[in-house]
Amino acid sequence: xxxxxxxxGRDGPGHPVAMLxxxxxxxxxxxxxxxxxxxxxxxLWLGGAIVLHDFVFLPLYTAAYRxxxxxxxxxxxxxxxxxxxxxxxxxxxxSLLLLLAALPLIFSLxxxxxxxxxxxxxxxxxxxxLAMTGALFVLSGIAYAIRVRxxxxx
Amino acid sequence: xxxxxxxxxxxxxADVLERGTYALIIGSSIFLVFTGLWNIAYxxxxxxxxxxxxxxxxxxxxxAFLGHVAIKLPVMRQAFRDRGVLRPPARxxxxxxxxxxxxxxxxxxxxxxxxTISRRGLIGVVGGASVLMGALWAGQSVGGWTRSTALxxxxxxxxxxxxxxxxxxxxxxxxxxxxQDLVGDDWRLEVVGRERLRxxxxxxxxxxxxxxxxxxQCVEGWVTWQTWTGVRLRDLAIMAGVPDPDELxxxxxxxxxxxxxxxxxxxRVTDPQALLALKVNDEALSLDHGYPARIIVPxxxxxxxxxxxxxxxxxxA
Numbered sequence: 427x428x429x430x431x432x433x434x435g436r437d438g439p440g441h442p443v444a445m446l447x448x449x450x451x452x453x454x455x456x457x458x459x460x461x462x463x464x465x466x467x468x469x470l471w472l473g474g475a476i477v478l479h480d481f482v483f484l485p486l487y488t489a490a491y492r493x494x495x496x497x498x499x500x501x502x503x504x505x506x507x508x509x510x511x512x513x514x515x516x517x518x519x520x521s522l523l524l525l526l527a528a529l530p531l532i533f534s535l536x537x538x539x540x541x542x543x544x545x546x547x548x549x550x551x552x553x554x555x556l557a558m559t560g561a562l563f564v565l566s567g568i569a570y571a572i573r574v575r576x577x578x579x580x
Numbered sequence: 581x582x583x584x585x586x587x588x589x590x591x592x593x594a595d596v597l598e599r600g601t602y603a604l605i606i607g608s609s610i611f612l613v614f615t616g617l618w619n620i621a622y623x624x625x626x627x628x629x630x631x632x633x634x635x636x637x638x639x640x641x642x643x644a645f646l647g648h649v650a651i652k653l654p655v656m657r658q659a660f661r662d663r664g665v666l667r668p669p670a671r672x673x674x675x676x677x678x679x680x681x682x683x684x685x686x687x688x689x690x691x692x693x694x695x696t697i698s699r700r701g702l703i704g705v706v707g708g709a710s711v712l713m714g715a716l717w718a719g720q721s722v723g724g725w726t727r728s729t730a731l732x733x734x735x736x737x738x739x740x741x742x743x744x745x746x747x748x749x750x751x752x753x754x755x756x757x758x759x760q761d762l763v764g765d766d767w768r769l770e771v772v773g774r775e776r777l778r779x780x781x782x783x784x785x786x787x788x789x790x791x792x793x794x795x796x797q798c799v800e801g802w803v804t805w806q807t808w809t810g811v812r813l814r815d816l817a818i819m820a821g822v823p824d825p826d827e828l829x830x831x832x833x834x835x836x837x838x839x840x841x842x843x844x845x846x847x848r849v850t851d852p853q854a855l856l857a858l859k860v861n862d863e864a865l866s867l868d869h870g871y872p873a874r875i876i877v878p879x880x881x882x883x884x885x886x887x888x889x890x891x892x893x894x895x896x897a
Binding site: 433434435436440441442444445447448449451452454455456458459461462463464467468471472473475476479504508511512516519520523524526527528529530531535536539540542543544545546547549550551554555558 | 591592593594595597598600601603604606607608610611614615617618621622623624626627628629632633636637639640642643644646647648650651654694696697701705708709712713716731732734735737738739740741743744748749750751752754755868
């Protein structure tokens with residue numbers, strides 16, 4: 427048992443059995459995807475999603491956050507700055523989420539298929555996204571002003 | 581820094597296997613959400629069959645997720661035993677929160693920054709964003725006045741291009757290359773069984789008419805309930821001399837587009853609600869909704885509710 431632990435890294439049969447089952451199911455599914463596609467195009471998507479998130483977006487929003495934190499110099503009121511950052515971060519996040527979810531519509535990436543299929547155009551989506559983003563920041567700003575005012579009251 | 585990037589990346593074979601499942605969970609979930617959303621907006625920036633890849637990627641996600649839960653059960657049990665099930669891990673205001681001590685088996689970060697948002701705040705933001713997303717998409721399926729709230733859904737509405745008869749079209753007559761010659765006064769429905777019959781639209785309208793509320797359910801994630809009026813498919817089967825049909829082949833007159841030839845089986849076609857619809861909401865079908873006649877059967881997919889029907893072929897059991 428001790429030798430198994432040294433070689434494998436966990437006690438007992440539960441972990442390796444669960445891993446075996448997991449890789450059996452997912453391995454079969456990945457193999458099935460490859461039957462209908464050039465493997466590299468699928469790997470590009472599955473792997474690309476991880477790489478893009480962890481090595482592009484994560485450093486970007488970490489850097490943006492650190493930068494936003496430094497801008498404005500050293501403030502003695504840390505609590506107020508945390509709240510200000512939240513009121514910027516939340517509308518930014520929601521706006522980005524809407525952008526990603528409706529990306530092809532917002533940037534009219536498929537007018538040749540969308541219009542004849544649905545009988546509508548993708549034109550309104552960019553305007554709607556800009557308006558929604560503006561509204562989110564304005565609402566968040568109003569909420570911030572109310573919070574600061576309340577906190578400032580004795 | 582997320583724990584995923586702890587260094588060295590693996591200390592044992594078990595770690596390597598576990599980290600592999602994280603990659604599968606993350607990769608497949610992002611893949612499923614975004615290829616799905618972009619596919620229904622008709623942007624296809626990939627070179628593989630979407631349907632198969634999406635179907636099997638769901639197996640990758642569910643398999644890897646279940647495996648992850650299974651191997652973390654002991655950790656979860658230990659955590660609940662130590663801290664109670666509903667007791668919050670931290671009390672009091674955020675600025676008094678202290679980072680969880682680093683531990684091999686927990687998800688505590690390696691080098692935590694000072695706390696910025698409470699757990700309640702985080703759940704509120706994620707939950708609020710989800711509710712907002714739902715509200716901005718759901719109107720395309722709920723219909724009615726809520727259609728104007730579906731601001732980001734691909735089947736909402738475009739004020740400059742009103743929807744034909746007030747509900748969405750999956751494939752316009754233009755895309756299917758339907759011309760006036762194909763569906764004008766010369767159009768005849770051919771019904772083939774033991775007999776071979778031909779009916780004009782007027783003759784079909786003179787038959788007993790039935791009205792049913794039946795949804796069109798699209799694989800792209802929307803539903804629209806409408807009130808359809810037309811001839812029961814069962815009645816047409818009897819007229820064609822096949823009172824006990826096994827299957828019905830529906831052929832559209834459309835020269836272009838997918839699903840112009842569909843086979844429906846069993847109770848889908850013998851059910852009294854199964855119609856060859858001629859009207860919707862008491863109006864003649866518009867060209868985009870399948871004039872002169874379309875199939876409307878219960879418990880079926882939108883792509884099988886064939887429009888611009890030209891021929892029905894009944895095959896006995």
